[in-house]
Amino acid sequence: MTSHSNTLTGWREWVSLPDAGIDWIKAKIDTGARTSSLHAFDIEAFEREGEDWVRFRVNPWQNSDADSRIVECPVHDRRSIRSSSGHSEERIVVLLAIRLVGRLVVSEVTLSNRDEMGFRMLIGREALRRGFIVDPARSFLGGRAPKDARRRNRGRD
Secondary structure (H helix, E strand, O other): OOOOOOEEOOOOEEEHHHOOOOOEEEEEOOOOOOHHHHHEEEEEEEEEEOEEEEEEOOOOOOOOOOOOOOOOOOEOOOEEEOOOOOOOOEEEEEEEEEEEEEEEEEEEEEEEEEOOOOOEEOHHHHHOOOOOOEEEOOOOOOEEEEEEEEHHHHHOO
16 A cells, blocks of 8 residues: 555545546545445446447536536446445446545546435545545535635526
8 A cells, every 4th residue: 555644534525527627526525435426417338449438427516507517438347336225226437536635536436316415426435545534523624616616516607
């Protein structure tokens, strides 16, 4: 294991997904989840040069399709994931770079419809075990998104 100092994170953080062209997306830090999860829709698997790829759409803001992104990347895996409500579904897993509290980590991310969830993204243990410590009493230790991004996230332009 690489030695580096631990980075403190709160229970929710603004993160960026540089591979997806997303500068700001609010994430819940979830030590109960093994794999990170991203709200994605219009998920379409396809083949590129003999490899499995996926194309999907991400809306980084709650209740808004402003700044919507179409992302294409290789399929890393397909897994049966049990949701917190107990039901299982097969999800596509991709590898995405996540900037969390100023650190860039490449992590497994499942694609799922999180429309009914309070956060567009969950950061799970697989990403956190690379030297992050979660302080459940704190939020946004990596800083806040700019005011215009926070307003768009609340559905105000």
